[in-house]
Amino acid sequence: MRVNELSVCKRIDKVGVSPTMRVAGEAKAMKARGEDVIDLSVGEPDFPTPQNIKDAAKRAIDEEHTKYTINSGTVELRKAIQQSLIRDYDLRYELDEIIVSNGAKQSVYNTIMATVHVDDEVIIPAPYWVSYPQMVTLAHGTPVIVQTSEENNFKLTPQQLVDAITPYTRAMILCNPSNPTGSAYTKEELEEIAEIMSRYHIFVIADEIYDKLTYDDFKFTSFPTLGEDTKRRTILINGVSKAYAMTGWRVGYTAAQKNVVDGINKLQSHSTSHASSISQQAAIEAFIGPQDVVEYMRQEFEKRRNYLHAELNKIEGITCNKPEGAFYLFPNISKLFHRKSSVFKIEHSFDFAMHLLKEAKIAVVPGSAFGAEGYLRVSYASSIENLERAVERFKKAVEMLS
Ligand SMILES: Cc1ncc(COP(=O)(O)O)c(C=O)c1O
Structure with a gap:
């Protein structure tokens, strides 16, 4: 026994x-x-957290936004995310291509759990955000760590990417701008990556949680804006934590093809259900309220x-x-x-x-x-x-x- x-x-x-x-x-x-x-x-x-966002949360309590919401996030919040992506990047997703989770961390975790098969390889450029390899391991996938160099500003080169690809490669995680290095990829560098991903039929988990924080005259490019084919193979992750100083509110989102979002929805419906109803109301204000x-x-x-x-x-x-x-x-x-x-x-x-x-x-x-x-x-x-x-x-x- x-x-x-x-x-x-x-x-x-x-x-x-x-x-x-x-x-x-x-x-x-x-x-x-x-x-x-x-x-x-x-x-x-x-x-x-900005005052207008805190006020929105207080109103949410007074107006009884205190019950379960739809698992994928309220329609109003997903509409706000939809609008913010059009405003910022002219990037268009349908409402059923967006799902809200408890922080971008859960968005990444759910994405990996819903898309990585056992023994699939996932390319992760190092230095990496600490949770990526662990999440891939939890999904019984294999993290493939590729060391970038300081000389190349800690960015993956096209050759390094090609060299890391095997018949088992399923995805790559692209954190742009990067935690921990702060490095950000130019549009041209991203185009080279997109071309390789397309050539080898690999999808990209694009973690863009730091998109609003770039400096000097650097122009941030959101990965799925690089064309319809790239958008189709991108799972976009973002949230309110960093840009709106809302780390404790726990609101992140995934935007991707409907079948991926449906898979994440299934997983989330059996775990955390949805992000806090009050935080969701506050996040609407963050995404479409004043941005100054x-x-x-x-x-x-x-x-x-x-x-x-x-x-x-x-x-x-x-x-x-x-x-x-x-x-x-x-x-x-x-x-x-x-x-x-x-x-x-x-x-x-x-x-x-x-x-x-x-x-x-x-x-x-x-x-x-x-x-x-x-x-x-x-x-x-x-x-x-x-x-x-x-x-x-x-x-x-x-x-x-x-
Ligand atoms: C690269 C990266 N992705 C995701 C997250 C998670 O953000 P959240 O607080 O919304 O879960 C963080 C937080 O440190 C991060 O640095």
């Missing part, structure tokens, strides 16, 4: 615990002890990026590309390897992140968490005052190494 020990199943056993957790856990403990930790590990805007606050936050992020990028590059041993988007820098710290802190030798990005936390009270995420050893992810979703304090401490922490 089978002995049923209470334990987690193999599927979950295969999923790694994020290495970011150790630094984050330690930072949390230090903060709880009252220590002045500057947290540059965060993946969310420090701005409050998005531009205000974008400009603030740009100032911070410029400041932090210039300052980090002044620190001996650190080099950092200037990314086009998101709110992260991804400095190369490998020249600091083999130096010694007060207690240990720096051999990995994790060691340096711990050194920064212990000696400078700055929390960042080691590059190893994103499949890129030798780097750090430094978020500038923090006030200029905090960034100035962080830079001073950062310099001292590097000087301390022998």
